[in-house]
Amino acid sequence: MKVHIKHWSAVAQWRWNTGNTAHDQDDEGDVCGICRVPYEGCCPSCKMPGDDCPLIWGECSHVFHMHCLLKWLGTAASKQQCPMDRRAWVTAERKANDPSSTTVS
Amino acid sequence: MTSISSRRLRKELNEIQAEGCPTGITLLSADNFESWFFSIEILGESLYQGEVFKLMFRFDSNYPISAPAVQFVVDQDSTAPVHPHVYSNGHICASILGNEWSPVLSVSAVCVTLQSMLASCKSKERPVDNDRYVRYAPDNPKKTRFHYDDD
Numbered sequence: 296m297k298v299h300i301k302h303w304s305a306v307a308q309w310r311w312n313t314g315n316t317a318h319d320q321d322d323e324g325d326v327c328g329i330c331r332v333p334y335e336g337c338c339p340s341c342k343m344p345g346d347d348c349p350l351i352w353g354e355c356s357h358v359f360h361m362h363c364l365l366k367w368l369g370t371a372a373s374k375q376q377c378p379m380d381r382r383a384w385v386t387a388e389r390k391a392n393d394p395s396s397t398t399v400s
Numbered sequence: 401m402t403s404i405s406s407r408r409l410r411k412e413l414n415e416i417q418a419e420g421c422p423t424g425i426t427l428l429s430a431d432n433f434e435s436w437f438f439s440i441e442i443l444g445e446s447l448y449q450g451e452v453f454k455l456m457f458r459f460d461s462n463y464p465i466s467a468p469a470v471q472f473v474v475d476q477d478s479t480a481p482v483h484p485h486v487y488s489n490g491h492i493c494a495s496i497l498g499n500e501w502s503p504v505l506s507v508s509a510v511c512v513t514l515q516s517m518l519a520s521c522k523s524k525e526r527p528v529d530n531d532r533y534v535r536y537a538p539d540n541p542k543k544t545r546f547h548y549d550d551d
Contacts (some may be wrong), residue, residue: 328504329464330404331411339404366404366465367503378502 310335311350313358328379329363338362352387353377403461406433412507425511434459437473438511446519454478455514456490457507458540467501469542470510482524485517489534491541493527495548 311334313325326333327350337348338360351361357379367373368384377384413430421427421438428437436457442448454473460466472480472490480490487493496505496513527533538544 330408332407339407363503370465372466372499372501378504381500381502 313350313352325358327360327363328357329359329367332360334358334360354385354387355380355382356387403433404465405459405461405463408464409433409459409507416508422508422512422515424515425508428454436507438507440511440515440518442515442519444519447521447524448481448518451481452478453481455511457510464503464505467497467542468507468510469540470497470514471541481518482526483518483521484523484525484527487527487530487533487537489537491533491537491544493546493548497541498546498548500548 313334327338330339332338334350335344337344340362341348349361350358351364352358355377357377359378364378364384367378368375373384375384376382409430410433416427416430424441424443426439428439430436436459438455438457439452440455441452454477456471456473458469471492472478472486474480474488474490480486480488485493492514494514494517496502496510533544
């Protein structure tokens with residue numbers, strides 16, 4: 296049998312590397328605790344997910360959409376604390392060019 | 401209206417409709433993304449056996465960045481529970497509705513916290529400054545700066 300490929304479509308999936316590898320197959324992934332939208336979606340103020348609506352990591356290990364967290368930290372009520380554990384928010388270092396910071400599966 | 405609040409509230413509402421409210425809490429109405437009503441009762445042993453209260457949540461367009469305004473409804477059918485942190489006009493002195501609000505909290509989480517606040521009540525009393533507070537209280541409890549003196 297001879298097969299001629301006439302057309303093919305490539306499908307790729309991406310995920311932020313949040314250090315959480317325990318994803319079920321049908322799991323939608325983790326959500327931002329502030330807007331409840333998956334990390335791979337975008338915050339309510341953005342239209343396109345991806346590099347323009349990145350995540351932000353705290354040294355406390357909690358992760359949010361950067362825009363959601365900055366909105367919170369911009370209020371006096373936040374007292375500059377992490378919404379999850381109320382510790383002082385300190386953004387953790389992430390190198391933008393680190394190839395391990397994004398994974399493609 | 402596609403404010404932050406409506407998107408987030410739609411998600412919370414879907415979850416409530418799919419999985420139901422926590423035990424003892426019933427959604428009475430959520431016709432819009434500005435105010436929701438729940439009934440709340442304490443199941444098990446407590447000073448509020450057989451009493452059912454009505455809770456009103458009011459959201460502004462910045463919810464959950466800004467806390468919801470939450471109070472017990474006081475009208476011809478319902479009253480506010482007699483509790484040292486609940487004023488007779490329905491306003492509640494609870495730190496998570498004020499300076500300990502966090503945007504990761506939710507409507508359900510607030511309901512459960514208020515339920516346990518009532519469940520752990522040792523004596524049914526009004527706040528000591530009830531009369532004074534109620535006389536001058538603003539319509540919206542978020543405009544009040546409460547003093548959270550214990551728990």
